[in-house]
Amino acid sequence: MKIETVKMESDCYRVNGTMIVPPSTDNADYFFVQEWLAAGNTPTPQYTDAQIAATAQAELNVTSRSYLASTDWYASRKSDTGEAIPAEVITARAAARESIV
């Protein structure tokens, strides 16, 4: 097998874009991947740094929005009754808003 590209994917290697090769010594294609690795080649990671950052940001957005939604009642109470929002909640909500991109 002529290997041109190898990319990590889940616990397998995606070879030449079309073959998903398991890391098993019983697998004949894995033999060629091992040779390729032994020759000093390095697989492309499954995700780029930008993709990893984007995924992390997306997860943070979900968490922050969820926190804001769960503490909106403080703002409603203040509006209805005038009771102040606790300082730590104000700080945390500000941080949550800041974190959303």
Add this chain to the structure above:
Amino acid sequence: MSRALSISALNTVEVGATADQTKADIDSLGINRGRNNLIINGNMNVAQRANSATGLGSATGYFTLDRWNVTTSTTGRFTMSQSTDAPIGFSKSMKLDCTTADTSIAAGEYSILTQAIEAQNIQGMARGTSGAKEVTVSFYVKGNASTTYVCELQDGGGRELSKTFNVTTAWEKVELTFPADTNAAAAPTYDNTAGIYLYIWVQAGSTFSGGSAIPTSWANQSNANRCVGIDNFFSSTSNELYITGVQLEVGSVATDFEHRSYAENLLACQRYYEIIADGGYDVDHMFGIGHGVKSDQINWFYDFKAEKRAAFTLIVASVSNGYHAKNHSVYKHPSNTSLGMTATVQSLHSISAYMTSISGVTEQSAWTMQLNGAAAHIAVSAEI
């Protein structure tokens, strides 16, 4: 010959006859002795991957006919195809057609047709025991000129033995009997790894052919002696080689080729390579059942027709929008690189795979996995 005469003749030869004599006599009577061919797809009938592949020679792999590996490193190039040129009693052959000559062979160059046989399938050879058996390789060949190539058997431990054979411009049957290998080092572990490799060498540089003579007994041979006397398939772009009816059997007699039905042949091949879906056969082939796992992923599964030999490779042809998931009138069209698998959750009987790069999937929703185009193709390979 009448049945009564056949039985009578059989009774006669069995008295004091050796096993091989009896086998030969039985064969001459035309009595089917059941399974005796260790080669799969010896009649070249099954070609799941492709009927033809061009430009071969630079890399080892499986390209056309099932179970037949091209083991090669050469500057010569050839086309490998399934041909209808075949001897009487056969309808198909493997054809090699030289398209780029290599007349200045580097020492380390080689080109070999290989079939690897699982160790658990060669127990009848009794290799490495005092009762080890002779084995016979037979096949039909035809070329464009008189040439000499090499047939070699090699076990999983590297013990090997070669024999030359001649090719002419007419279909001729080659019969090569190899001695028993009683050396304890030849005893295999009878498992799913390679027990015997059948090699048909058509080119060998001096590393493999520069020795003095091909040995006559099994051993871890000197590489230089393995192909002494071989001709070069790549000597001219006029060169062709046809081969079919390949049989490897226990005993010193080349019996008639054991014909199997196409369905049996295909099923045997599917242990090593199985097409899950082929757009060339059905452009919108439904190949599996999926369920929504999260908003951007559907998991799907497919039960194999044949248990796989070992951990398999998933092969997905690169086709833009060639695969989609369908739920009534809703389609999810990911990129072609979105089909994949996680090795740790696979079995030898089925594949559990995933489709990603999609959105809007409801958890636990049901999906039909479908091809979307003639070039779309999904297969798994568990070749040796």
